[in-house]
Amino acid sequence: MPRTEEQNQQIRDERREQILQAALKVFARKGMAAAKISDIAAEAGLSHGLVYHYFKSKEDIFVTLVKKALQGSSLVVQYAQQQEGSPLQKLRWMTHMILQHIAGEGAYLFLIMMQAFTSDAIPEEVKQMMDDGLAFSAIKATLPLIKAGQQTGEILQDDPEKLAVLYYSLIQGLAISKIQWKNCPLPDADMVLRLLKAKG
Amino acid sequence: MPRTEEQNQQIRDERREQILQAALKVFARKGMAAAKISDIAAEAGLSHGLVYHYFKSKEDIFVTLVKKALQGSSLVVQYAQQQEGSPLQKLRWMTHMILQHIAGEGAYLFLIMMQAFTSDAIPEEVKQMMDDGLAFSAIKATLPLIKAGQQTGEILQDDPEKLAVLYYSLIQGLAISKIQWKNCPLPDADMVLRLLKAKG
DNA sequence: GTCTATAAATCGATAGAC
DNA sequence: GTCTATCGATTTATAGAC
Numbered sequence: 001m002p003r004t005e006e007q008n009q010q011i012r013d014e015r016r017e018q019i020l021q022a023a024l025k026v027f028a029r030k031g032m033a034a035a036k037i038s039d040i041a042a043e044a045g046l047s048h049g050l051v052y053h054y055f056k057s058k059e060d061i062f063v064t065l066v067k068k069a070l071q072g073s074s075l076v077v078q079y080a081q082q083q084e085g086s087p088l089q090k091l092r093w094m095t096h097m098i099l100q101h102i103a104g105e106g107a108y109l110f111l112i113m114m115q116a117f118t119s120d121a122i123p124e125e126v127k128q129m130m131d132d133g134l135a136f137s138a139i140k141a142t143l144p145l146i147k148a149g150q151q152t153g154e155i156l157q158d159d160p161e162k163l164a165v166l167y168y169s170l171i172q173g174l175a176i177s178k179i180q181w182k183n184c185p186l187p188d189a190d191m192v193l194r195l196l197k198a199k200g
Numbered sequence: 201m202p203r204t205e206e207q208n209q210q211i212r213d214e215r216r217e218q219i220l221q222a223a224l225k226v227f228a229r230k231g232m233a234a235a236k237i238s239d240i241a242a243e244a245g246l247s248h249g250l251v252y253h254y255f256k257s258k259e260d261i262f263v264t265l266v267k268k269a270l271q272g273s274s275l276v277v278q279y280a281q282q283q284e285g286s287p288l289q290k291l292r293w294m295t296h297m298i299l300q301h302i303a304g305e306g307a308y309l310f311l312i313m314m315q316a317f318t319s320d321a322i323p324e325e326v327k328q329m330m331d332d333g334l335a336f337s338a339i340k341a342t343l344p345l346i347k348a349g350q351q352t353g354e355i356l357q358d359d360p361e362k363l364a365v366l367y368y369s370l371i372q373g374l375a376i377s378k379i380q381w382k383n384c385p386l387p388d389a390d391m392v393l394r395l396l397k398a399k400g
Numbered sequence: 401g402t403c404t405a406t407a408a409a410t411c412g413a414t415a416g417a418c
Numbered sequence: 419g420t421c422t423a424t425c426g427a428t429t430t431a432t433a434g435a436c
Contacts (some may be wrong), residue, residue: 008401015401030319031234031321037429046402046403046429048403049403049431049432049433053401065415117380118229118380120230158391163334166370166374166387168373169370169373170373173369173370173371174365174378176369177372180366182316183251186365187365191362195395203419234409246420247422248412249420249421250420250421252414257412257413258412258413
């Protein structure tokens with residue numbers, strides 16, 4: 001007997017997610033350009049033809065993943081700002097969330113974003129998305145927190161932009177380290193925030 | 201009248217360096233896989249045929265660059281250990297050197313090394329080189345310094361491996377940030393070392 | 401919905417003219 | 419020493435069978 005439309009829909013959703021999950025790993029490990037559609041298909045355990053049934057192109061898959069990463073990224077910053085407490089406490093909360101993310105599968109998403117940002121091999125549409133939605137939005141959203149923390153004296157008196165770069169560089173570097181080394185020991189939030197905290 | 205052998209040799213050296221310089225930029229911006237030999241040729245201002253006259257393959261160029269990066273990297277660590285002063289002073293000297301490097305064209309070399317480490321798209325031969333020669337050697341060379349610093353009380357009492365990861369993550373992240381943003385403000389050595397220093 | 405076979409395009413690498 | 423023309427292999431993307 002034939003499948004109902006609902007069952008079909010469920011299968012489609014599953015496959016789509018399955019492909020995205022596989023693509024995330026492959027992209028992170030090989031880079032957008034080196035990743036072959038057949039690699040993704042193999043990782044997902046299905047034929048390469050089927051991948052094209054669910055996504056228009058390799059680029060389409062990549063863009064979908066970047067959007068996903070952007071959403072998560074901007075959400076964390078948003079929540080952090082709504083958190084209770086001093087600027088430093090908000091930063092600590094955010095840092096904790098990010099580190100937790102990196103410890104899991106989230107490190108892959110960081111690498112994807114980095115690739116999208118660093119590499120000329122990435123289409124212009126995606127780069128545009130980055131400028132609007134993400135890392136800049138994230139780093140810019142952190143700036144107010146840093147400045148506020150400086151006013152309360154919790155955070156080091158120094159060029160806020162320099163501090164923000166320092167902070168995000170460390171986060172980015174940790175995500176990369178996590179991927180480079182199998183069981184790389186990750187620090188806790190306070191460890192990271194030593195970079196920003198005023199002596200006290 | 202014909203060129204002398206010396207003149208020819210000089211031309212060859214120039215071209216080789218010219219190609220390497222161009223390849224460094226292209227690889228760093230596009231990644232090893234996405235970088236086309238024609239991109240490198242264009243950046244160097246000569247035909248793609250000529251590139252193959254000077255290098256056996258694209259991989260050959262990449263390997264040459266990685267070796268160059270490795271040499272520089274291991275030299276810095278070596279010099280740092282020979283430096284006078286306390287462990288922390290040695291670390292400060294090394295950090296200063298690395299930051300200076302990143303501020304210049306050295307950031308590209310960092311990206312190349314990172315690619316060679318992170319990406320499965322890179323041939324096994326190169327990966328082997330990494331394990332022997334480099335980042336591990338660098339991070340392992342830093343461990344003794346950190347441990348010594350802990351004994352003198354200059355450095356935070358915590359898992360030395362965790363501290364080493366923290367340190368190199370930040371360095372790596374800064375190199376990336378430097379490439380991502382045109383005029384990204386870089387910190388000084390003491391800023392970076394706040395991560396490791398004991399409260400004082 | 402899923403697979404295999406195939407078309408079309410791209411790019412690394414070589415050969416040969418100048 | 420340098421360039422242009424070309425081969426061969428790989429890969430994206432599609433068409434059609436089941």
